[in-house]
Amino acid sequence: MKPSLLVSLIIVNFNGFEITKNCLESIYSSKETSNPKPQALNISFEITVVDNASTDGSVARLKKAFLRKMNFQVIARKNNDFLAAAYNEGFNYSRGNIIIFMNNDLIFTQNWLEEIVNALSQKKVGLVGAVILQTKEKDKIDNLGGCLNFLGYGKSILRGKRYQAGLKNKEPFYIPGMFLAIKRSLFIQAGKFDESYGANYEDVDLAWRIRLLGYKAFVAKKAIIYHLGSWTVDKHLKKSSSSYLCRRNRLTTILKNDRIMHLFFVLPLYLFFQLIIFLKELILNKDIRLALTTPKAICYNFVNLKLILAKRRKAQGLRRS
Known part of the structure; x- marks a missing residue:
């Protein structure tokens, strides 16, 4: 019998029931329709939705919509302290050896989870991201990881360029917080997200500490995900x-x-x-x-x-x- 691996998916929601519902449905659907290569591990996942003090009834509606799903929970926060604190709280409720932090405005395709797990098993890979494409123009890149210039300004690699299989890009400095996979032990060793950040650059800060530990960031080229794009930030900030x-x-x-x-x-x-x-x-x-x-x-x-x-x-x- 194959040994099992539990992956914890942590999703943050704020007044986005429909968006989050679509994201969750795509996760479950992608798992049901996946046709992965034979794995050394039996991969399963749990989902924790961290609600950042929504006022649209998201907590009750999500619990009702996914009542029959195993390993699914919604954590209701009293205050909206933005992304970093919500991610850390979701981590506190997680059990998996691999943690994937993600925004609620993502749509997933087949085999993405297996590709992420395989990429994270590589030597000295500390952070793993996916090929993030735009939802409106599905052949255009939204994010392939990010790089920093000498003044510390972050920039998405090849954003807006057309994506094609086999496309080469330089090694990213960081993986965006919209979708970021990391081993549980390494996340703890690096000190988790800095909650004082609230939002913006919490992913760059974490990635920098991961690099200080001697690990690198990597994009799993066969893990394809579509991103609506800064939905919460644009609407609420x-x-x-x-x-x-x-x-x-x-x-x-x-x-x-x-x-x-x-x-x-x-x-x-x-x-x-x-x-x-x-x-x-x-x-x-x-x-x-x-x-x-x-x-x-x-x-x-x-x-x-x-x-x-x-x-x-x-x-x-x-x-x-």
Whole structure:
């Protein structure tokens, strides 16, 4: 008899019953119609939906809709602390040796789970993502992992390009939090998601710590998933709020994880670039609210520098090279 492997799927929902329902149905359907190659393991999964204080009755409606499903649970949170905290709470209820964190606006295809598990079994692979395609233009790439420039700006690899089998891309620096697979033991070793981030860059921060431990990110090219695209963020988070979190957390991520000598070089350039952005948004775009997110983000990191440096010591303690 084949040994079994339990995979925990953790999905975050906020006022998105229909979107989440479609996502869950596609997961169950993909498993029922899968025709995988013979596996060394018997792969099963459990699903935990973490509800971020929805007001649309999502908790009761999801429980009713999937009442007959085994290994399915909905965790209701009292407050919406965004993605990082919700993912961590979902992890606390999980039992699997492999954890897959995912957004609720994904649609799955055949054999995706087997491909993810196989990819994660490779030596020194710490994070695994899938080929994420757009739902409106199904031949266009939404995400193949992400890379960072020298100032710490994240960018989706080949986003908007047409996807074809055998397409080659460079090794990603990080796997986006919309769909991210990791071994349970490694997630604990890396320190889980930083809940102070809320949303934005929590995936980059985790990936950086995984890299400090000597592991890399990898995209399973035969795992195809379709993404509706920033559904929760676009619907429930103002542009200025999202920009603030992104700018705040980007700087925090650099301060926590980058090499000290590189920081001395990067920080002056980074701050100068932020000044240019501030002036552009204030003078040319005449968007005061958006412009103010830059100094606000910098001030946050300055005020919380003692805490950030304590987190840096922990992160640098993971470094293997």
